[in-house]
Amino acid sequence: MQTERDKSVIQSKSISNDDLELIKLISEKIRIACNIASGELQLHEPSFEGNEWKYVKDCLDSGWVSSVGKYVDAFEAKLCEITGSKRAIAVSNGTSALHIALRLAGVLPGEEVLVPSITFVATANAISYVQAIPHFVDSSVSNLGVCPLKLKAWLKCSTKVEGDSLINTATGRRISALIVVHVLGHSADLDAIQEVCEEFHLKMIEDAAEALGTFYKGRHVGNDGILSCLSFNGNKTVTTGGGGAILTNDETIGDLAKHITTTAKIPHSWNFFHDQLGFNYRMPNINAALGLAQLEKLPEFLSRKRKLAEAYEKVFSNIEGVQFFKAPVYSNSNHWLNALLLKEGILEALLDCTYQQQIFARPLWTPMHKLPMYVNCPKQKLDNAEWLFKTLLLFPAAQN
């Protein structure tokens, strides 16, 4: 007998009976895996079981909730300790971190910046903020990051090197940088990508918004780019309410990043003098207080997320038409979100089904080259991106 739920799926899509059975099986398995792990069916749910209250209350009691206060410094120091990066600059969110990273990498208006089409929209938007043009590249189906082989082949056939500059032969514009994105917390293949960047005179920036706690061949991500970005939005492994950070191993860039994200004011006991165009991207002290308490719990959060990934892998190990997406072998991933690779044609109906059961799964972001503001941007053939968008299901990973 068909339930109401089944009917709605059948009505909305032309799905075979076999696929309908598969969809029901998968959604049931997700439910089982979630229950094994935690009983939580939200995609993301932060956990506040450490010093969050204590630190936030200390902020309120001391009156230091805003731009001055000890928690921003402590939060930044803790980030350096965790990532091994020389400098961490706390900012208002991952988007502002990306904006400043591109600015300080020296990307100029009218230049192109290579960026995977599979990413959250902020990565492409940040390129627009510096009046540069996103140039979309394809993703690897094994790690979801920029595919170094496809990147190299594309640059070979579509660009030329003039002096120290890489020129897009079709548009005549300089291509100055590449943003590597560590998608779902899995590390991109940094060594191979770095090699391409060197060959083609590209500056590398890492968007590690989803990847706090992820290591690539033993080093924490965010240390290979000139500048890298983290996010502490509410859906991330660690949250500050809203927040982000810029990482860099260059002290001069670190100083400048701090300076221009805090209005470029020259320190003085009473004068307000700003020596260049600055931004108000600082993280308020109250948000840093929350974040510090969260960072203290990071090892626990990561351990739970890894256990959850293992549970999912087990549950989905023997179902035809479905494959649990495993972290690449070189990556000790934070498993920010878990994913299934599905056979083609069932994703939308499965999402409909899980949604009705209040399991909040979702697909990847709509690829950037499909968004109206980026539809005319330069791009390579994006077969993998389009295939991943049609076949990848992201599902509950709430395990903080």
Add this chain to the structure above:
Amino acid sequence: MQTERDKSVIQSKSISNDDLELIKLISEKIRIACNIASGELQLHEPSFEGNEWKYVKDCLDSGWVSSVGKYVDAFEAKLCEITGSKRAIAVSNGTSALHIALRLAGVLPGEEVLVPSITFVATANAISYVQAIPHFVDSSVSNLGVCPLKLKAWLKCSTKVEGDSLINTATGRRISALIVVHVLGHSADLDAIQEVCEEFHLKMIEDAAEALGTFYKGRHVGNDGILSCLSFNGNKTVTTGGGGAILTNDETIGDLAKHITTTAKIPHSWNFFHDQLGFNYRMPNINAALGLAQLEKLPEFLSRKRKLAEAYEKVFSNIEGVQFFKAPVYSNSNHWLNALLLKEGILEALLDCTYQQQIFARPLWTPMHKLPMYVNCPKQKLDNAEWLFKTLLLFPAAQN
């Protein structure tokens, strides 16, 4: 006998003995006034004596600290109630509010925007963010806002109207908007300025960052501009840690402001699709929770600030060479910061003296046309701005 303090003042400046006596007298009077009022000598100090902890704790307990949650909606509704504005959109800070206001007012790259040279740097920076050029105008010595008379005279002699556009005859660029700033919480002369804007086809935006609780002829500031901006930084009358808001009485603009400050995502149960270039300027729920509790106390904060201003006025009523800066008669000011107009030549030495006594006074911001990034921008003669910068002392107003 000279104290160490006196010597340092004398050494650093060539100050007459009479002026030195005056400086000592003023700094003593500031101390007395502060003590009368509260005993506080900080320029700004937030007060958390209402529901701050209750609401913030509720955020932590519920897990909703970030971009989703009830406090942002409640905070926005309360702002509408207080200001009488149809729409209030909570954002990350006053700077981002200004950026979006200029964008939604339709200011285009390469256009000029009129702005007083006497303002916090964010006002001019926001103009740069939309790739427009600040065009500095002078301030009124009676209310510290844009001087409508000088503005009109300047536009008459330096611009021409072509169709619906105002053109700067010297640069050939269109001048599309004027930002009115309500400096120190005192309202600018909105009616007179509005009249000039109409005559010269200028869109008006209000920077009311410092002016929550300030009324102009009975209406709350921020209702005359197409869009207006508030700030809730830690130094403001009401704080959210870091935060701001966009006000507008145009529902369509209000919808768009909410949309593009929250990444321009089209609402959908699982898909991530963004229909235009958006920004991540949302105010996190935890900051809105703090802000809501603060807004509930606004009447008390304002009442205390007004009493403090009265205390200051009394203390400084009979000293030659010093004049307490009174709010303009048409303005029911929030008295965000109090100020003294000093005789010329003593400001720097007085600041040195108060600083050594740990009274945190300060001058106005360095006028924008003196900052390296804006030194070559178009401007009218800025006599008042330069005089105010040399003679105005801002001093402790912590009275939340």
